[in-house]
Amino acid sequence: MAIHERIVYEGQGIPQEVLDAVERASERPINFDDIPPMTEEELKMVAAMPRGHRATKPKNNLTMHIPQQTIDKAREMLGEGYTGVLRRLIVKAVDHPELLKDCL
Numbered sequence: 001m002a003i004h005e006r007i008v009y010e011g012q013g014i015p016q017e018v019l020d021a022v023e024r025a026s027e028r029p030i031n032f033d034d035i036p037p038m039t040e041e042e043l044k045m046v047a048a049m050p051r052g053h054r055a056t057k058p059k060n061n062l063t064m065h066i067p068q069q070t071i072d073k074a075r076e077m078l079g080e081g082y083t084g085v086l087r088r089l090i091v092k093a094v095d096h097p098e099l100l101k102d103c104l
Contacts, residue, residue, distance in 0.1 A: 009088070011081025 008014055038046070074082045093099050 009081075010084035011078050012085075013079075 006018055008018075074086060078085045093103075
């Protein structure tokens, strides 16, 4: 059995082929026979992972004044999760000097 991995970002639609594959997989039984039980120490390590990840990548809040029509258009085009898409756009734009130059 092959393992397939795909990253789906907030606000991005999930392709129908992926939904179909998940549906087919959900109909198959899960075999846990080859998975050893986790120790208490391992469980604590796994539980601490998200906290550690958040601590290494702190984010700050930023308040911006954006025209309402721009917000409405982004919400209409991108749907739920549009703010995450806008955040990623800003992050990418800051890394491209030619795009920044156009905006100055």
